């Protein structure tokens with residue numbers, strides 16, 4: 247789905263120089279480059295505060311910890327996400343309430359939200375699936391009405407826009423992943439957390455660094471709460487900062503690729519993921535829905551076209567959750583999950599490659 251070698255080669259010299267500089271300086275943890283990147287990223291997405299973390303998964307966990315979510319609390323989310331979305335909720339001991347998604351956008355169906363809110367509900371955790379913004383404004387209205395917090399899973403949606411504004415400042419806390427292969431990616435696992443709330447920011451910083459608020463110049467370490475070692479390496483932050491300069495270009499190219507797919511694959515037999523008006527997806531991949539998905543997927547696979555993720559995970563059907571949730575049924579989530587093929591849409595795809603993939607699909611449907 248991605249080409250990490252082309253990605254590296256596109257600015258190899260800059261990357262190598264940056265890495266060499268940091269290794270020669272020897273500040274590999276919380277170096278100046280980490281703070282510089284955090285500063286640049288918060289400006290990029292218009293948030294007041296930003297901190298880097300060791301992964302998107304860890305960012306979600308820290309977000310729920312910072313909001314003091316725990317046993318007997320409930321978090322509403324979707325089931326069609328990567329498993330870390332649900333794991334973060336389970337890891338803090340809270341209950342998960344999976345609700346169904348909108349068939350067109352594949353995102354949390356905001357019209358089902360309020361009837362699923364109970365006394366236990368504390369947080370709404372929407373996912374901007376494949377980079378496509380969920381209806382965060384409507385979700386925010388419901389959250390205000392019931393005094394709930396919002397944590398956005400924007401792990402696949404760096405640079406995406408809702409009503410012409412970057413994702414990253416709509417929720418109480420927004421979490422991005424910078425794992426290799428993501429929209430803005432580093433050279434190892436990583437994540438970013440943004441918020442407009444200073445208190446949350448201070449708590450998040452402590453949680454990232456063994457629970458302490460400052461780095462000790464001498465022992466003993468003073469931990470103010472129980473935290474983690476969830477820091478991003480200086481080298482990773484520096485490479486992310488370098489790539490941040492090109493992020494708008496990456497997103498523009500991804501949008502151009504998505505348009506090309508839409509033009510070529512225009513057929514009654516294929517459905518696309520719908521982007522809300524005035525929103526911009528960052529197109530982690532281009533998803534199509536087909537009735538006979540499994541057959542087409544295996545035919546493409548047999549033709550050695552390794553283009554497709556043949557599935558969309560359903561968290562409650564995951565090996566762990568299945569044991570407790572075998573009665574849950576979310577009609578739309580299950581339907582679209584059985585129909586989706588994800589096509590590569592990254593910035594290194596050529597027009598020729600997109601045409602080739604699209605023609606193969608058209609010939610099979």
Ligand SMILES: Cc1ncc(COP(=O)(O)O)c(C=O)c1O
Nearest residue numbers: 301302303327328330401423425
């Ligand atoms: C929707 C979603 N949430 C969370 C994550 C977790 O991010 P990470 O891999 O950086 O831990 C992912 C990873 O792909 C994801 O796709």
